[in-house]
Amino acid sequence: MHAFDVLGDPVRRRLLELLADGDRSAGELTEEVVREFGITQSAVSQHLKVLRENGFASSRAEGPRRLYSFETEGMRQVDDWMAPFRRFWTQRLSALETEIARGKGERRRQQEAPDEKKDDDD
Amino acid sequence: MHAFDVLGDPVRRRLLELLADGDRSAGELTEEVVREFGITQSAVSQHLKVLRENGFASSRAEGPRRLYSFETEGMRQVDDWMAPFRRFWTQRLSALETEIARGKGERRRQQEAPDEKKDDDD
DNA sequence: CTGCGCCATAAGTGTTGACTTATATGAATC
DNA sequence: GATTCATATAAGTCAACACTTATGGCGCAG
Numbered sequence A, B: 001m002h003a004f005d006v007l008g009d010p011v012r013r014r015l016l017e018l019l020a021d022g023d024r025s026a027g028e029l030t031e032e033v034v035r036e037f038g039i040t041q042s043a044v045s046q047h048l049k050v051l052r053e054n055g056f057a058s059s060r061a062e063g064p065r066r067l068y069s070f071e072t073e074g075m076r077q078v079d080d081w082m083a084p085f086r087r088f089w090t091q092r093l094s095a096l097e098t099e100i101a102r103g104k105g106e107r108r109r110q111q112e113a114p115d116e117k118k119d120d121d122d
Numbered sequence C: 001c002t003g004c005g006c007c008a009t010a011a012g013t014g015t016t017g018a019c020t021t022a023t024a025t026g027a028a029t030c
Numbered sequence D: 001g002a003t004t005c006a007t008a009t010a011a012g013t014c015a016a017c018a019c020t021t022a023t024g025g026c027g028c029a030g
Helices: A003-007 A010-020 A026-037 A041-053 A073-088 A095-104 B003-007 B010-020 B026-037 B041-053 B073-088 B095-104
Strands: A057-062 A065-070 B057-062 B065-070
Touching: A003 A010, A003 A073, A003 B003, A010 A026, A010 A041, A010 A057, A010 A065, A010 B073, A026 A041, A026 A065, A041 A057, A073 B010, A073 B073, B003 B010, B003 B073, B010 B026, B010 B041, B010 B057, B010 B065, B026 B041, B026 B065, B041 B057
Parallel strands: none
Antiparallel strands: A057 A065, B057 B065
């Protein structure tokens, strides 16, 4: 399964948002998602498996519970694929970047402009 | 259809890569993708429709042909959703980014970022 | 060792979407 | 206006995946 397919599901996106705030047990994640999406514990467990198998999360046993952590590998793959496109919508274009954007295809290193914080939700 | 679902298909990702190099006619895009993936003209046309309807591409008539252009809206949506996660794998933390990261998380993980400076590379 | 939370897996079902072939639309050419 | 090239749409098929219910495995308390 491709990294983009993993992020295609809204339940998995929500799980990742929750994990981004810190490690959580499967039970905590399940409770939240079951409430928001109206699906069963089994469905959430299957989603967590997909996240694990694709480098988006990891889990470790903590007594009878399983603690889940966010893992960067999956999103890094997505980010890497998107990187060459980012020049199209980064508003602060240097002269060099403008020339690249005009289609001459010459690539050079150029530091990215810092991102503004944007309050956006899914 | 969600922006992540659009990028979930490898044919559509390839079409976007081709469009990133500059505008192309449907025929040129079709020829390339048909050759690489072994699908029909009809299938490619349907993928182009998905790209159009979700803000990833636009088309204009140019005589009997249709010229396609890359559009930023779709990927911008993807990029916006990913923005809050990016702090997890960008080791180069500016003061601003550090503050954002601190403000978001109530519980922080023990892991500290190394304070070595690193040259950017691809 | 028995029973009970916690979580994962098995097995089956329905829906969605990517694909096919066939056909329609529309602009240029004769 | 008929033909042809370029592209889109129609209609149907098939497989993948997200979901369900049912059950299994594990850690721990009694």
